[in-house]
Amino acid sequence: MRKKTTVVGFAGLLIGLLLLGGPPVLSAAEIFVTIGGGDRSGVYYPSGLAIARMLNAKRHDYGIRATVEATDGATFNMNAILAGYMDFGLTQSDKLYQAFNGLVEWADKGPQQELRAVFSLHREALTLVAAVDADINAMDDLRGKTVSLGNPGSSQHWTVTEALTAFDLDPNRDFDAIEVMASDAPALLADHRIDAYFYTVGHPSETIRKALSGERQARLIPIVGPGIDQLVATRKYYIKATIPVMQLCADAAGQADVTTFGVIATLCTSARVPVDVVYDLTKEVFDNLEIFRRQHPAFYQLTRKGMLEGLTAPLHPGALRYYKETGLID
Incomplete structure (x- = not known):
């Protein structure tokens, strides 16, 4: 100053x-x-x-x-x-x-x-975007898929790691984990090079809107369960969050708001x-x-x-x- x-x-x-x-x-x-x-x-x-x-x-x-x-x-x-x-x-x-x-x-x-x-x-909600044809409807469905954990070297990886641990998911064992910039993820999803990606972001987000309105249909996946409830209860920096899907993208008509957690x-x-x-x-x-x-x-x-x-x-x-x-x- x-x-x-x-x-x-x-x-x-x-x-x-x-x-x-x-x-x-x-x-x-x-x-x-x-x-x-x-x-x-x-x-x-x-x-x-x-x-x-x-x-x-x-x-x-x-x-x-x-x-x-x-x-x-x-x-x-x-x-x-x-x-x-x-x-x-x-x-x-x-x-x-x-x-x-x-x-x-x-x-x-x-x-x-x-x-x-x-x-x-x-x-800032931990947001999981998944291709509809990848048959991912919940966190457990990430097994065997190709998933981006977020921006390379990003501090958001800590949140993603805690979420995965809450579902007993290990990126070294259960799915093919990569790291791509959030701005690149919608194009990679559209090209079938990834099946899903995580992004901690405030909404509405242009990056998420692009993914939901792309040629390859995509949706947001809830991140909920007893493990997440425990995280929010024991970590004072986490809060429950709701993502307003319709506010994000008009093409997502019919999709209900998605519950997750974040910072x-x-x-x-x-x-x-x-x-x-x-x-x-x-x-x-x-x-x-x-x-x-x-x-x-x-x-x-x-x-x-x-x-x-x-x-x-x-x-x-x-x-x-x-x-x-x-x-x-x-």
């Missing part, structure tokens, strides 16, 4: 007096903040862009100038925040939990307890970011939530109370101050 102060010298003052009929306006210190988004085709980037636009529209009130950066997503954003390259970033509830507590990929680095939550956003997109920051900056950002989004909700279809179900759910790191004091002032938190 950087501050910029404009200084006007004697020459500038004289020119202002001569040309403008009065002294030039001195600008106060302006705070520059950077928000880490994600891929431009996903939901993280437009989420960060919406927040930045709202702050910039009130920059004379807040003294904040915000920019959003296209990034590699959740883990990249948290690393950038910890390194001081970014001030805010979009991440996932499970990734934030793991980083704060020093788990999984953070085990060697230890707990990253400088991280703070600001608010949660849309649900929650979360705006996070660092404990180093000043209280007033986080307070102003939080206030602008929450005070104008209806405007914010119109910025992306994935936001249509957002509520003020719901945006305090699924937070897996301590709240930043600036956000907490706003929530207490407005009665959202006692």
